[in-house]
Amino acid sequence: MNRTEAWLVHSSCALVSATGVAWALVRYGMQPTDDFAVYNHPSEPWLKSVHLWSAPLLVFAIGLIFQAHVLARLKSGFRARRRTGIVLAWSLAPMVFSGYLLQTTSSPGARSLFLGLHLASSAAWLVAYVLHQLQGRTSARAQA
Numbered sequence: 001m002n003r004t005e006a007w008l009v010h011s012s013c014a015l016v017s018a019t020g021v022a023w024a025l026v027r028y029g030m031q032p033t034d035d036f037a038v039y040n041h042p043s044e045p046w047l048k049s050v051h052l053w054s055a056p057l058l059v060f061a062i063g064l065i066f067q068a069h070v071l072a073r074l075k076s077g078f079r080a081r082r083r084t085g086i087v088l089a090w091s092l093a094p095m096v097f098s099g100y101l102l103q104t105t106s107s108p109g110a111r112s113l114f115l116g117l118h119l120a121s122s123a124a125w126l127v128a129y130v131l132h133q134l135q136g137r138t139s140a141r142a143q144a
Contacts, residue, residue, distance in 0.1 A: 001069045009065060010133075012058040016051060017126050023047035024119070052103065059096055081135045087128035094121040 001009075026047060030040040039045060070089065073082070098118035105111050 001065050005061070005065050005068070008057075009061040012054060012061045013129060015054045016058045017129075019047050019051035019054065020122060021126075023051050055096075055099060062092065081132055084128045084132035084135060087124060088132060091121045091124040091128065094118075095125050 023044065026039075026041040026044045032040045070085065073085065094117055098114045098121060101114045102111060102118055105114060
């Protein structure tokens with residue numbers, strides 16, 4: 001993975017993660033001050049828009065590095081950071097598809113199911129991503 005690809009992956013992940021966590025906190029952790037409010041907080045529509053428009057950038061970035069980084073590491077037998085990488089790979093599809101289905105489904109029961117799946121897979125993705133990066137930094141320091 002070259003510097004441009006790494007920059008794209010890291011910046012898109014930071015943007016999607018930050019807006020997703022902030023949107024979830026605003027959406028599910030706050031109560032509106034007005035009984036007739038459409039949103040719980042004035043920033044909610046903006047956070048939602050940025051999250052939804054930046055998520056495809058993250059999917060593109062992951063697709064960009066998939067062959068050169070993910071498949072190459074699996075084929076080479078490279079063992080460092082393999083567990084967190086596998087969690088990232090396995091949590092990606094449920095995270096992406098449940099996010100898409102949340103935006104296109106109107107059934108309350110299905111929305112609840114997709115929301116739970118999206119929150120769980122996104123949390124797994126984010127924790128694995130942070131650990132994956134931290135393990136890379138500690139192994140680089142150990143080799144130096």
